[in-house]
Amino acid sequence: MSEIKRPRRPAEGGYARGQETRMRIIAAAIDVFGERGFEAASTRDIAARAGVNAPALQYYFENKEGVYRACAEFFADEVWVRFEPVVLRAEARLESEAGTAALIDAFIAIQETIADKIFMQPKSLSHRLFFLREQAGQEPPIASEIIQTRVRGPLNRVSSELIGRIGGTAPDDSLTRIRMLSLFGQLMLFHMSPRSTLSLLGWSEIDAEKGELLKSTVRAQTRALLEMWSAEREAREAGSVKTGRKKKG
Structure with a gap:
């Protein structure tokens, strides 16, 4: 090349x-x-x-190659305009050591921005194919490098830090990353396989009303999981405190 x-x-x-x-x-x-x-x-x-x-x-x-690079830069810039505000707010909450409820809200805000991008701004078939080819590793690596550096990297980093803080795991721990993938995966299915998901639901398209139904469902499931992981962390911390007291006694 x-x-x-x-x-x-x-x-x-x-x-x-x-x-x-x-x-x-x-x-x-x-x-x-x-x-x-x-x-x-x-x-x-x-x-x-x-x-x-x-x-x-x-x-x-x-x-x-120059045209292909410009396409990737266009996508990255377009997406980051939407994600930068919620990422910056999430980073601010992490830096201020905000409470669990605020961290959960910050993660859900990121997730809902992804949902709006998928459901409220549907892309053409060629746009989806561009990303599918890039994700499949069929195209020059420059597109993945640009999108990873400008969008996916910052987004995944702050998301894993939020989940890690909420659940009491390290941001780079495999469990943290699996949890992040599972939460985002609720939405990615509609992005990667729109035809099969619409067929299963018996829908011809995702209009504003259906988009809100999907968002509210994913929001409730995500909040329930994050609160459960937070409760597990608190139980571990309480157990550690009790163990420490027994040793001192």
Whole structure:
């Protein structure tokens, strides 16, 4: 694979027009990469879908790898705009050593932001395919690296810290991470397998009302589990205190 170069930016005078063209190319590239995969896609196909000529695409992105990188950066930036506020609030609660109830609320706020992204902003088939190919390891690793660094890494880190603090386990403990995956997995099923989940529910789509039903159900289940893990932690801590008192006696 050739070296990935940073995309060129248009001169300041033509920035608005150049940015519009650049975004049109990225939108077309997401469709083509989603439908065909990186290897089968060509810059010629992407340019044609975007309504520009091949030299215009090369001007902004140099090559196919550059376009692919820009697609991943677009997704990461778009998603992080939604997640940054809840992540920052969660970090603030962790730093202030907030109580268990506040930590549970912080985790649920993150989870509901994920739910809103899945249920209230449904993506096209090509967008889902882009992510499915990336998750399956079928595409260049640069997309996973960008999304991991900008979105998944910060999101998973603060989520594991919240769950660890609530349940009394280390953030990097396998149990903590399994718990995090199980809680997020309640939502990911609808993102990764929308057709089968809708079929099972007898729904044709997830509208606002159905989205709220899903969110409230997941919220209740998540709160119940987090409160249970918190109670288990408190029981362990109480047991340790009693054991310590007996030894002193």
